[in-house]
Every structure is written in C-alpha cells, then in structure tokens.
Amino acid sequence: xxxxxxxxxxxxxxxxxxxxxxxxxxxxxxxxxxxxxxxxxxxxxxxxxxxxxxxxxxxxxxxxxxxxxxxxxxxxxxxxxxxxxxxxxxxxxxxxxxxxxxxxxxxxxxxxxxxxxxxxxxxxxxxxxxxxxxxxxxxxxxxxxxxxxxxxxxxxxxxxxxxxxxxxx
Numbered sequence: 001x002x003x004x005x006x007x008x009x010x011x012x013x014x015x016x017x018x019x020x021x022x023x024x025x026x027x028x029x030x031x032x033x034x035x036x037x038x039x040x041x042x043x044x045x046x047x048x049x050x051x052x053x054x055x056x057x058x059x060x061x062x063x064x065x066x067x068x069x070x071x072x073x074x075x076x077x078x079x080x081x082x083x084x085x086x087x088x089x090x091x092x093x094x095x096x097x098x099x100x101x102x103x104x105x106x107x108x109x110x111x112x113x114x115x116x117x118x119x120x121x122x123x124x125x126x127x128x129x130x131x132x133x134x135x136x137x138x139x140x141x142x143x144x145x146x147x148x149x150x151x152x153x154x155x156x157x158x159x160x161x162x163x164x165x166x167x168x169x
Contacts, residue, residue, distance in 0.1 A: 003041055004048035005139040007164070010117040014133060015166075020123055022085045022099045036135065038105040038152070039076035040067040043115040043142045054122040054132040070147075071110035075132075079105055079121065083157050090159065090167070098162030106151040117142040119152060136164060154161035 014020055021034045039054055041047050045065035056063030058075030066074070082102035089095045105119065121135040143150065155161040 001028050002043070003045045003137060003139055005118070005137055006049040007136045008049055008051055008134040011133065011135045014126075018133065019126055019133065020165060021125075022081065022083075033081055036079040036081060036101075036121055036122050037076050037124050038079050038119045038121055039063070039130070040072070040107065040112070040116045040150075041065055041118040041120055041137070042067055043117040045118065047118060047137045048122060051120065051137060051138075053130075053134055053136050054120060054127070055130050058124065058132070067112050067114060067116045069110060069112040069114070072107060072112060075124075076119070077107060078124070083165060086157075094165040094168045096159045096165060098157065098159055098165045099162040100157035100161075101154050102157075104151045104153050108149045108151055109147065110145055110150060111147050112143075112145050112150070115142045115144055138163070 023033055042065050054063060056066060056074050060074055062068050064072040079101045080103035085097060085098055085099040087095060087097040117141045118137055120137055123133045126133050155163055
C-alpha cells in the first residue's frame with residue numbers, strides 16, 4: 001500500500017471545535033494563527049485520511065515512515081502562514097472556504113537517499129511531543145535528493161486551486 005493524498009478525518013472534526021486556527025481567531029485562549037509544519041514521508045509509507053497525528057519529536061526524533069538524512073530535521077520545516085483563510089459563496093446555497101501556505105515549503109541543503117513521495121501538514125501549536133494533530137497528506141512523484149534543496153511550490157490561494165478547500169453543496 002502507498003501514501004494516499006487526503007484531508008485527515010480527525011482534522012475535520014477538530015475544525016468543528018476550533019482546534020485549528022489558520023488565521024486570527026477570537027474564541028480560543030490565544031488569538032494568533034497556529035504554527036504548521038510539513039514533514040516528508042517515505043514512499044513506502046501508508047499515510048492516509050486515518051493518519052491522525054505527527055508522532056515524532058520535532059527537532060530530534062523522526063516518526064515511523066518519515067524521511068531522515070543529512071540536513072533534514074525531524075518534524076520537517078515550519079510552513080509560512082501569511083495567507084488569511086477565506087470563505088465565499090459559490091451560489092445562493094453553497095460556499096467554499098480555502099487556505100494555502102503563503103510560500104513554498106522548502107527543505108534546504110538535504111540529502112535524502114530513501115525515496116519519499118508525500119508531505120504531512122500538521123499543527124505544531126496544538127500538539128505536544130508525539131501527538132501533533134495532522135491536517136492533510138499531499139502526494140507527489142517519488143523523489144530522492146543529494147546535497148540540494150527540495151521545494152514544494154504552493155498552488156494559487158483561490159477557490160479552485162487552494163491547498164485546503166472545504167465546500168458545501
């Protein structure tokens with residue numbers, strides 16, 4: 001079995017109780033946007049919609065199924081989050097909310113010899129060691145890299161292309 005691109009089921013439930021904040025919020029104890037990270041996943045992994053958490057220790061211990069190699073930090077890299085989540089009506093009975101990181105997700109000066117093909121986006125702010133709530137898994141063609149930079153270019157932040165889109169019908 002391979003990694004499967006999907007929004008994580010637990011993320012949807014946590015949205016309903018305000019556990020994730022991509023923008024400025026006023027309900028929770030903290031009003032600032034949460035910090036999100038992107039961890040690279042091995043091509044041999046089986047991450048999918050049921051992958052509820054990043055389970056490693058950020059900065060020191062990779063989780064099972066995460067890449068490791070020279071220059072790569074356990075837990076991946078912080079995601080630049082300057083885009084405000086947006087919601088709009090797509091018709092009189094339906095709407096869509098969307099968000100995309102404001103910059104590419106880049107891993108610089110890394111050597112990753114074992115094939116990887118996905119990134120897990122997870123909420124660092126709302127987690128603790130070994131249990132950081134996952135948001136989504138995004139797949140791409142299998143890669144390896146030797147002493148270079150690997151970048152994931154983000155799509156346009158709009159209703160048709162945003163990295164995360166929630167819609168009603």
